[in-house]
Amino acid sequence: MIVAEPKPIKEILEMVKDYNKILVLGCKGCVTVCNVGGTKEAAILASTLKIAARKNGKKIEVEEHTLERQCDPEYVDEVKDMIDDYDAIISIACGVGPQFLSERYPTARVFPGVNTKFMGGAVEHGVWSERCAGCGQCVVHHFGGLCPIARCSKSLLNGPCGGSSNGKCEISQDVDCIWDIIVRKMTELGRLEELLEFMPPKSWITARDGGPRRLIREELVI
Amino acid sequence: MSDNFRPKIVAFYCSNCASSAANVAEGMDKALPDNVKMVQVPCTGRLEILHLLKPFEEGADGVYVAGCQEDSCQYVTGITKAAKRVAYVKNTLEQLDIEPERINIYNLSAGKGQAFVDVALEMNDRVRELGPVLSE
Numbered sequence A: 001m002i003v004a005e006p007k008p009i010k011e012i013l014e015m016v017k018d019y020n021k022i023l024v025l026g027c028k029g030c031v032t033v034c035n036v037g038g039t040k041e042a043a044i045l046a047s048t049l050k051i052a053a054r055k056n057g058k059k060i061e062v063e064e065h066t067l068e069r070q071c072d073p074e075y076v077d078e079v080k081d082m083i084d085d086y087d088a089i090i091s092i093a094c095g096v097g098p099q100f101l102s103e104r105y106p107t108a109r110v111f112p113g114v115n116t117k118f119m120g121g122a123v124e125h126g127v128w129s130e131r132c133a134g135c136g137q138c139v140v141h142h143f144g145g146l147c148p149i150a151r152c153s154k155s156l157l158n159g160p161c162g163g164s165s166n167g168k169c170e171i172s173q174d175v176d177c178i179w180d181i182i183v184r185k186m187t188e189l190g191r192l193e194e195l196l197e198f199m200p201p202k203s204w205i206t207a208r209d210g211g212p213r214r215l216i217r218e219e220l221v222i
Numbered sequence B: 001m002s003d004n005f006r007p008k009i010v011a012f013y014c015s016n017c018a019s020s021a022a023n024v025a026e027g028m029d030k031a032l033p034d035n036v037k038m039v040q041v042p043c044t045g046r047l048e049i050l051h052l053l054k055p056f057e058e059g060a061d062g063v064y065v066a067g068c069q070e071d072s073c074q075y076v077t078g079i080t081k082a083a084k085r086v087a088y089v090k091n092t093l094e095q096l097d098i099e100p101e102r103i104n105i106y107n108l109s110a111g112k113g114q115a116f117v118d119v120a121l122e123m124n125d126r127v128r129e130l131g132p133v134l135s136e
């Protein structure tokens, strides 16, 4: 899933300080699963904004609504009759949401309510970890199914750097060295020699380095 | 704060330890301040962040949760979960420049009627001291 975290409430308050009719717009996709932008969180943010207004003796109207997804035009369309009733929209979807909204409703003032972090998953309740950097040419099968592009700080493809120590990456004791994990796993499986295969320099054209990406699947285009 | 200020306080208490303490308090004829609105919940672990925020949104000046001791929660981790959510709301209030002391959690033991009344009085005093949420 796409993993995001709430923006500090002070930052959100600053963004919308000049607006009095605010719509908090959630998304039932990834951000619901990572507990940051679903129905529940939309209600929490709306309530927090109202408490802030109470504290400051300000009269504001805050409503909340949650779309099936904010990354599909047909769902974004659903709010077409309500969008003009608000002078600010806070999208708590990933960064795609505020953009799809801004594209569909060019005059609406749309603000991001979350910081989009990475593609990953929950490793325990309340803890998420990055797994994929969207490089556009998946190669995890060469590394015991683990991704050194997203999970090695240097995206090394031919073994660890000299900074790997006691299973940790040299950038921080909080970061596991994925190469340590890959080598241990392959050793345990008796497949260590597979790692001897030389990985030529990767083309990053398919990754973000190739510029903004677009995907066309003719069989699906209507 | 003016002597006339009667804070609105919402108290969530669990139907186990805290509730039993409440019954004892009642039996002892111990009166709770009548500006404390008591809301019984099956377990404090059921309380979500939104439940703790809503009273503030709707005019409360203080909120507290009265639950079990950490090692005697009927549902094992209910009170621990509630403590985390109270901490979250304290943080939210702080970010809004509202005193985090306006929300608190208390661990009560079954049968301790006096303690049940004492926390209500303590919160009442504390919030009276702080005054209303609205900044002057």
Ligand code: SF4
Pocket (backbone or CB within 6 Å): A131, A132, A133, A134, A135, A136, A137, A138, A139, A140, A147, A148, A149, A150
């Ligand atoms: S190799 Fe590329 S596509 Fe595959 S997991 Fe890693 S970053 Fe993602």
Ligand code: SF4
Pocket (backbone or CB within 6 Å): A151, A152, A153, A154, A155, A156, A159, A160, A161, A162, A163, A164, A165, A168, A169, A170, A171, A176, A177, A178, A179, A180
């Ligand atoms: S220590 Fe491991 S994870 Fe960190 S940069 Fe080196 S090989 Fe990559």
